[in-house]
Amino acid sequence: MxxxxxxxxxxxxxxxxxxxxxxxxxxxxxxxxxxxxxxxxxxxxxxxATPKSKSRMSVEFGGRRSGEFLSGVRKSKKPMKAVWNGVVLAQSEKCEIYDGTFYFPSDALNMEFYRSSDFVDNHPKLGRRIFYTLEVDGKQHNNAAFYYPSPTPKDAVRIANHVAFWKGVPVSPVGEEEESSGSDEE
Incomplete structure (x- = not known):
């Protein structure tokens, strides 16, 4: 045995x-x-049972140790823009940052490129998430933008109805070239 x-x-x-x-x-x-x-x-x-030690061997990401995240919403220090397929989808000096994601206010969006999507999901931390499909020059990028109508954590209320991007839509500071124009098609 x-x-x-x-x-x-x-x-x-x-x-x-x-x-x-x-x-x-x-x-x-x-x-x-x-x-x-x-x-x-x-x-x-x-x-x-397992105390967390502040090891010198921990890897630094964005000025903080891996596994440690800043909670709460903070303002972006620079004006930001989101570009896809060569078109500026959003640009603002009033972006909010939550868990490393940039959220643009609704007045900063070029709404002519946004189409409502039928896809809605429930994010485990932030609650109900509603998506937009992007359409530029006949190309569609399904569910590439999203927003939270009423995020559940109290420290995230400032991102309510602010739009964020993912799935190949780069967000970069205004004046800097984006790394990829993200001409993905779905």
Whole structure:
């Protein structure tokens, strides 16, 4: 029978019994409650069982450690634009940023390129999301723009009815060349 099932895990380097780890002393994660159960029957939260260390080895992304995100909405420091198929779809100095995504106010959109889409989904964090299909020079880019009519977190209310882009629609600061004009067709 497997040593793990018998209640202990042997070390590969040592053969005597004093160098065995008891499985009953190891914390086991209770997946239903997000708790770790210790061998003595008591429980502790995952933050108590595995403290988060601020390692020098963590990778930096956007001025913050990976896994750490800024919460809340903040204003863009530069005027931004969204371009697809060589046409400016939106341009504004009043963009909002939430979780790394730029949201344009509705008055900054060139609405002649937007068509209502039948696709609506429910984002797990922000709530109901409504999509637009982009149409430029006869080319369509389905569900490439979206907005939240009433985002659920309190820290995201400022992005309500602001439009964001994805699926190959680059957003860049005004005055800088976009990396790709994103002439994808769907």
């Amino acid at each position: 497997n040593a793990w099932l018998e209640g202990s895990v042997p070390c590969s380097d040592f053969r005597n019994s004093e160098h065995r780890f008891s499985a009953s002393r190891r914390p086991r994660k209770d997946k239903r409650m997000g708790l770790f159960k210790k061998g003595d029957g008591s429980s502790q939260t995952s933050s108590q």
